[in-house]
Amino acid sequence: xxxxxxxxxxxxxxxxxxxxxxxxxxxxxxxxxxxxxxxxxxxxxxxxxxxxxxxxxxxxxxxxxxxxxxxxxxxxxxxxxxxxxxxxxxxxxxxxxxxxxxxxxxxxxxxxxxxxxxxxxxxxxxxxxxxxxxxxxxxxxxxxxxxxxxxxxxxxxxxxxxxxxxxxxxxxxxxxxxxxxxxx
Numbered sequence: 798x799x800x801x802x803x804x805x806x807x808x809x810x811x812x813x814x815x816x817x818x819x820x821x822x823x824x825x826x827x828x829x830x831x832x833x834x835x836x837x838x839x840x841x842x843x844x845x846x847x848x849x850x851x852x853x854x855x856x857x858x859x860x861x862x863x864x865x866x867x868x869x870x871x872x873x874x875x876x877x878x879x880x881x882x883x884x885x886x887x888x889x890x891x892x893x894x895x896x897x898x899x900x901x902x903x904x905x906x907x908x909x910x911x912x913x914x915x916x917x918x919x920x921x922x923x924x925x926x927x928x929x930x931x932x933x934x935x936x937x938x939x940x941x942x943x944x945x946x947x948x949x950x951x952x953x954x955x956x957x958x959x960x961x962x963x964x965x966x967x968x969x970x971x972x973x974x975x976x977x978x979x980x981x
Contacts, residue, residue, distance in 0.1 A: 835890050835892065850864065850882060890913075891911060894909065909922060909964065914948075917964050949970065963978070
């Protein structure tokens with residue numbers, strides 16, 4: 798290792814322009830109902846992404862992204878890292894709950910109650926019976942069907958074996974400009 802170590806984040810953000818990532822802020826605003834803490838954190842990430850990501854290195858490390866490992870960062874771009882930063886902020890303030898792909902139906906139902914917007918689906922959760930041998934996608938679709946359009950459980954695709962989920966109305970979903978957020 799030399800005296801002048803290469804900074805992989807510098808390369809990733811070499812052509813970064815905040816204006817190109819405003820959709821991340823708009824997504825955070827929509828999902829959080831414009832929560833000032835979430836908005837401030839996402840703004841900080843967009844204003845100085847390398848600093849923000851370094852300050853939150855532990856979060857990225859938990860996702861298997863080692864910030865000083867070029868191989869771990871290989872293939873990632875600024876949008877992806879900032880999307881993950883936004884997702885982590887939404888999760889930190891309980892607008893998203895991230896499930897392991899092999900969770901039980903009991904853990905799934907409990908996790909949904911940890912999301913701030915769970916009031917939107919509370920009554921349906923009391924009546925729905927989930928198949929214990931199902932999976933998150935099947936259960937999400939089952940609950941969404943029972944909700945009849947009043948609200949939905951949404952999945953945020955992060956190319957992982959975990960399922961970050963959010964609960965919102967369709968009107969809120971329509972405000973989200975990022976295609977990584979999809980209905981279950």
